[in-house]
Amino acid sequence: MKAFAYFDSGHEFPEEIVMAAGFSPMKILGDVHKGTAAADEYLFPFFCPFARGCLADALENSGKWSGIGVAHGCDATDHHYDMWRDHVKGVPIFWVNTPMKMDQLARTFYIQELKRFIDNLDKQYSVKVGDKELKDAISLSNQVKSLLRQLAPLRVKKDIPNRDYFEIMRKSIQMPKESLVEDLKKTLADWENRKPFPAGKIPTFLTGSDVSFVEFMDLLDNAGFRVVRDDLSLGERYFATSIPDAASPVEALVTYSFDMPRSATRVPSDGRLEYILAVLKDTKIDTVVSQNMKFCEPYAMDAVWTIPAIKGKGYNCMHFERDFTPADNQLFTRLEAFKETIQQKGGRSNV
Amino acid sequence: MSKNTPNIPGLGSFFLKNPGLFFKGMKNQLKQGVPMDLISLMGDYGKKTKKADASPTQLVANFTAGFPVEFLLAFDVWPGFPEFSACTAGMCEISQPLIEEAEGMGYSRDLCAYMKTAIGAREKGYPLDLGGSPVGDFYCGTNGVCDTHAKWFENEARKYGRPYFAMDVPCVVSGSDEARWKVDSDYIVAQLYDLIKFLEQQTGKKFDEAKFMNIINKSQECNRLYLEFFEYRKRIPAADYFIFMRVFMFPVFAQYDQDAAIKYYQKVLDKMKKRYAQAPEKIGKPEKYRLMWEGITLWYASDFYKDLEKKGAHIVYELYTESSAFRRKKTSSVEETMRQMAKEFTSATYILEQDKRIPFMVQKIDEYSIDGIILHANMSCRPSAAGLQDVKTEIEKRTNKPVLILTCDMMDPRAFSEAQVQNRIDAFIEMMEENRTQKEKQIMSGGTGQWQTINR
Ligand code: SF4
Ligand code: SF4
Numbered sequence: 001m002k003a004f005a006y007f008d009s010g011h012e013f014p015e016e017i018v019m020a021a022g023f024s025p026m027k028i029l030g031d032v033h034k035g036t037a038a039a040d041e042y043l044f045p046f047f048c049p050f051a052r053g054c055l056a057d058a059l060e061n062s063g064k065w066s067g068i069g070v071a072h073g074c075d076a077t078d079h080h081y082d083m084w085r086d087h088v089k090g091v092p093i094f095w096v097n098t099p100m101k102m103d104q105l106a107r108t109f110y111i112q113e114l115k116r117f118i119d120n121l122d123k124q125y126s127v128k129v130g131d132k133e134l135k136d137a138i139s140l141s142n143q144v145k146s147l148l149r150q151l152a153p154l155r156v157k158k159d160i161p162n163r164d165y166f167e168i169m170r171k172s173i174q175m176p177k178e179s180l181v182e183d184l185k186k187t188l189a190d191w192e193n194r195k196p197f198p199a200g201k202i203p204t205f206l207t208g209s210d211v212s213f214v215e216f217m218d219l220l221d222n223a224g225f226r227v228v229r230d231d232l233s234l235g236e237r238y239f240a241t242s243i244p245d246a247a248s249p250v251e252a253l254v255t256y257s258f259d260m261p262r263s264a265t266r267v268p269s270d271g272r273l274e275y276i277l278a279v280l281k282d283t284k285i286d287t288v289v290s291q292n293m294k295f296c297e298p299y300a301m302d303a304v305w306t307i308p309a310i311k312g313k314g315y316n317c318m319h320f321e322r323d324f325t326p327a328d329n330q331l332f333t334r335l336e337a338f339k340e341t342i343q344q345k346g347g348r349s350n351v
Numbered sequence: 352m353s354k355n356t357p358n359i360p361g362l363g364s365f366f367l368k369n370p371g372l373f374f375k376g377m378k379n380q381l382k383q384g385v386p387m388d389l390i391s392l393m394g395d396y397g398k399k400t401k402k403a404d405a406s407p408t409q410l411v412a413n414f415t416a417g418f419p420v421e422f423l424l425a426f427d428v429w430p431g432f433p434e435f436s437a438c439t440a441g442m443c444e445i446s447q448p449l450i451e452e453a454e455g456m457g458y459s460r461d462l463c464a465y466m467k468t469a470i471g472a473r474e475k476g477y478p479l480d481l482g483g484s485p486v487g488d489f490y491c492g493t494n495g496v497c498d499t500h501a502k503w504f505e506n507e508a509r510k511y512g513r514p515y516f517a518m519d520v521p522c523v524v525s526g527s528d529e530a531r532w533k534v535d536s537d538y539i540v541a542q543l544y545d546l547i548k549f550l551e552q553q554t555g556k557k558f559d560e561a562k563f564m565n566i567i568n569k570s571q572e573c574n575r576l577y578l579e580f581f582e583y584r585k586r587i588p589a590a591d592y593f594i595f596m597r598v599f600m601f602p603v604f605a606q607y608d609q610d611a612a613i614k615y616y617q618k619v620l621d622k623m624k625k626r627y628a629q630a631p632e633k634i635g636k637p638e639k640y641r642l643m644w645e646g647i648t649l650w651y652a653s654d655f656y657k658d659l660e661k662k663g664a665h666i667v668y669e670l671y672t673e674s675s676a677f678r679r680k681k682t683s684s685v686e687e688t689m690r691q692m693a694k695e696f697t698s699a700t701y702i703l704e705q706d707k708r709i710p711f712m713v714q715k716i717d718e719y720s721i722d723g724i725i726l727h728a729n730m731s732c733r734p735s736a737a738g739l740q741d742v743k744t745e746i747e748k749r750t751n752k753p754v755l756i757l758t759c760d761m762m763d764p765r766a767f768s769e770a771q772v773q774n775r776i777d778a779f780i781e782m783m784e785e786n787r788t789q790k791e792k793q794i795m796s797g798g799t800g801q802w803q804t805i806n807r
Contacts, residue, residue, distance in 0.1 A: 043740075044736055046730045046736075047733055047737070072521075075497055075737075079734050080737060082706070082737075085525050085705075095524045095527075097535075099538075100494050100501060100519040101517060101519045106538075108541070109534065109537075113534065267505050269505070297502070298502060300458075301462065304458055308457070
């Protein structure tokens with residue numbers, strides 16, 4: 001099955017539609033080792049480096065894909081689409097306009113938008129994406145989400161390094177779903193037999209811009225922060241909820257999109273903080289790491305009010321900007337200092 | 352709806368506490384050379400905003416650029432416009448400490464400096480004339496131009512516990528077709544009906560269609576007159592330049608006093624008609640180099656524009672100021688107006704998709720007899736900076752005119768390196784000069800005088 005790639009600021013792109021069209025959805029993540037050079041000819045260095053990395057990836061690899069979908073999320077997805085269209089050659093590119101709001105009007109709009117996307121796929125690839133195909137895709141997608149929901153809680157109890165969690169998430173958005181189900185089942189058996197949660201690691205909630213490369217997860221782990229909960233799109237947003245069973249699969253996808261844990265690109269984004277605080281309360285995690293990809297505006301805007309609110313509840317919370325780079329020694333030192341402060345305070349306190 | 356307590360200090364009390372800053376701001380504002388009648392029109396907005404803010408009954412709604420302010424006027428809500436205030440602080444060259452104030456509150460260095468200036472000025476208690484703005488009784492924002500607007504006002508409304516109406520304008524990308532447009536338009540129009548309901552709730556008033564259409568008619572007239580002025584900028588020499596236009600656009604943008612704005616624009620136009628009816632030698636000296644500017648102005652750098660002019664280079668056209676004219680087409684019913692608004696929200700010259708933006712600019716280069724183009728890669732405004740490398744490549748290819756990309760910030764002087772900018776401007780002017788010489792040589796030798804490509 002050929003890959004259909006997508007550029008997405010979060011978890012906005014309706015993977016199930018391209019699955020129903022016979023493709024294997026694959027989220028573009030860029031390659032942090034190759035950097036953004038190929039894209040920098042078209043996008044200034046003061047644009048989100050993750051987004052530039054995705055364009056660089058597409059410029060190099062588009063020949064391997066059947067199509068590319070770009071889903072609206074932030075200004076980067078909106079305003080970079082035209083550059084993708086002009087410079088990523090040899091592959092059709094589709095625009096999916098996810099709404100910013102989540103009310104009834106937005107719902108009506110998004111239903112139309114998804115139907116239009118389906119029509120465009122039908123025309124472009126001479127396929128027929130019907131309700132049956134969509135329902136099958138949704139069912140497969142829900143199997144993946146359900147397995148992830150069994151795997152993710154093991155992070156609190158077992159020794160699951162950050163990189164292992166990242167790896168199952170990466171596979172979930174890049175591997176063909178059929179083989180993924182088997183892979184996740186094996187991983188589940190493996191994780192269940194892991195050693196208990198290691199002493200000395202701080203159970204941590206990770207929030208902020210999406211983390212798209214494993215080295216950042218390693219950095220956190222090496223500094224002593226074990227991510228046991230999160231609200232990332234390469235994380236809990238992807239599997240916290242299932243796509244509901246509804247007569248109309250397109251409407252089910254819209255409901256799913258509106259009901260999943262909130263991202264900073266949606267307005268209002270209050271639900272984001274509510275999710276974080278609810279998780280912290282339920283799980284007794286008292287440490288939050290909030291990171292912002294350099295030039296990522298939606299999460300930087302949210303940080304202004306979410307970070308004081310989290311700290312105000314007495315949680316240890318560190319917020320920082322990071323770059324699209326595999327190694328960041330300065331950040332490592334800051335994280336270690338944060339860890340020391342937590343250890344010295346010995347409990348829930350502000351840092 | 353409860354009314355905010357008045358919060359904008361007066362200029363007098365600010366002066367007593369900060370005489371140095373006051374004089375700096377006033378001096379820098381005066382050096383812009385803005386005509387007195389326009390200054391007084393802007394000052395009037397400040398006075399009336401302050402009065403509305405202090406009134407126990409007058410509601411003030413803050414709105415972002417791109418939001419259909421006419422709806423607020425139809426409900427007798429005073430339009431507060433923080434971006435306007437930010438521009439004032441920029442012109443007064445006092446924006447940097449305000450930006451830093453906002454950064455101290457947690458706003459990242461990489462976020463829009465309009466927003467940070469306005470937030471910083473409010474936090475520091477600056478008067479309107481120096482960047483301050485009222486806390487809104489409610490907030491009206493849209494993502495039609497950028498995400499920043501929508502998130503900025505979301506944050507403000509949350510901070511002050513005020514209602515927020517966010518309008519979601521679907522982003523139009525290159526290659527969009529009519530079918531998509533219809534869906535987008537339906538979504539926008541439905542939200543405008545929602546906006547009416549929201550305003551009815553906030554004000555306790557019923558929507559008065561006749562009153563709204565009267566406001567729309569005036570808005571259209573105001574826009575017509577404003578845009579007519581651009582026709583005189585096509586003339587050689589042009590009617591006026593960017594440094595004037597960036598202030599000239601405020602009455603049409605804020606719409607707070609439509610009658611005064613119409614009167615003012617009409618007066619300016621009458622003057623232009625007279626000027627251009629004269630013999631050519633009386634109209635003025637032709638510009639040596641006529642420039643187009645894409646992106647927002649450098650508010651804090653009026654000297655930069657003056658230096659350009661000293662070198663014979665005048666900015667005669669900018670997409671930014673043209674995009675402040677929204678209501679361009681006559682409409683006769685609420686529904687028709689809403690449909691037209693939907694079109695305008697998604698086609699403002701400031702946010703054109705690339706496949707429209709480039710031909711549009713090429714057309715303007717021709718209409719305005721442009722010799723060179725400056726593209727402002729604005730670090731504050733990623734939506735407008737996106738695509739500029741391609742704009743440069745394409746425009747150079749299609750017109751053979753020199754194109755310069757300047758990476759700066761419209762409001763944050765920390766991103767402006769005078770020496771570096773001057774060097775690049777000098778090289779740019781040399782290119783225009785070389786083009787001019789080649790053209791002259793060609794004509795002298797019987798050629799067409801078509802512009803030559805310059806190897807750089
Ligand atoms: S990291 Fe931020 S700016 Fe970049 S694509 Fe994601 S949401 Fe957009
Ligand atoms: S400068 Fe750009 S980012 Fe800032 S408010 Fe204006 S359009 Fe938005």
